[in-house]
Amino acid sequence: MTDIFVQSLAILSNWAIPFLIFVILLAAIRKKIKVYEVFVDGAKEGFEIAVMIIPYLVAILVAIGMFRASGGMEFIIRYIAPLTNKLGMPAETLSVALMRPLSGSGSLGIITELLKTHGPDSFIGRVASTMYGSTETTFYVIAVYFGVVNIKKTRHSVPAGLIADVIGLGAAVFICHVMFD
Numbered sequence: 272m273t274d275i276f277v278q279s280l281a282i283l284s285n286w287a288i289p290f291l292i293f294v295i296l297l298a299a300i301r302k303k304i305k306v307y308e309v310f311v312d313g314a315k316e317g318f319e320i321a322v323m324i325i326p327y328l329v330a331i332l333v334a335i336g337m338f339r340a341s342g343g344m345e346f347i348i349r350y351i352a353p354l355t356n357k358l359g360m361p362a363e364t365l366s367v368a369l370m371r372p373l374s375g376s377g378s379l380g381i382i383t384e385l386l387k388t389h390g391p392d393s394f395i396g397r398v399a400s401t402m403y404g405s406t407e408t409t410f411y412v413i414a415v416y417f418g419v420v421n422i423k424k425t426r427h428s429v430p431a432g433l434i435a436d437v438i439g440l441g442a443a444v445f446i447c448h449v450m451f452d
Contacts, residue, residue, distance in 0.1 A: 320419070323419050324415050324416075324418075324419055326418075327414050327415045327418035327419065328415055330414065331373070331374070331410065331411055331414045331415065332374070334373075335370075335373050335374050335377055338373075339370075339377075344366060344369060344370070347369060348362070348365045348366060348369070351365060352365060355368075358444070359444055359445075359448055360398070360440075360444045361394065361395045361398060363385060363388075363389070363395045363399075364385070364395060364398050364399045364402060366381050367381050367382055367385070367399045367402050367403065368402060368406075368440050371402065371403065371406045371407075371408065371436065372406070372407070372408060372409040372410050372411075372432070372433065372436050373408065373410050373411060374408060374411055375408045375411065378403060378408075379403065381399075382399045382400060382403055385399045386399070386400075394447065394451055394452065397447050397450075397451050398443060398444060398447045401443035401446060401447055402439070402440055402443040402444075404443075405439035405440070405442055405443045406435075406436045406439040406440060406443075407432065407435065407436060407439075409429070409432035409433060409435075409436055410429075410432075412432070413425055413428055413429060413432065
C-alpha cells in the first residue's frame with residue numbers, strides 16, 4: 272500500500288506543474304488572451320524591475336562583504352556565544368543567525384560550510400538548516416524592495432522583521448531540540 276502511495280505521489284509531483292501550465296494556457300485561450308504577447312510584456316517589465324534593483328543589490332552585497340572581511344562577524348560571535356550556548360543554540364550556528372537577515376546567499380554559504388564540516392545529520396547541520404528556513408533576509412528585502420519604490424522611512428519594518436527573525440531562530444532551535452536531541 273505504501274509503494275502505491277509513493278508512486279502516485281511521484282507521478283503527481285512530476286505532472287503538477289505541466290498540468291497547471293496547461294490549465295492556465297487553456298483558460299487564457301478560452302478568454303481570448305494573447306498569451307505570448309502578455310508573456311513578453313511581463314518579461315519586459317520584469318527586466319526593467321531587475322535593472323532598477325541592481326544598484327541596491329550591489330550596495331547591500333558590498334556592505335555585507337565589508338562586514339565579514341573586517342572581522343565584525345567574528346567579533347560579535349565571540350561575545351554572544353556564551354549566551355546562546357546557555358540557550359541551547361550551538362555557537363557554530365551563530366554566523367548563520369547573524370548573516371541570514373543580511374543575505375540569503377551569504378547565509379547559505381555558511382550553512383554549506385557547516386554541513387561539510389559537521390554533516391547534514393548533525394545537530395548543528397539540522398539547526399542551521401532549520402534556521403535558514405524559518406527566517407528572512409530582512410535587511411536585504413528592505414534595502415532592495417523599499418529602495419526600488421523610493422520608500423525612505425521604513426517605520427516599523429526593521430523592528431518587526433528582526434523580531435520575526437529572532438522568533439524564527441528561537442523556534443528553529445527549540446524544534447530541533449524537540450525533534451533531534
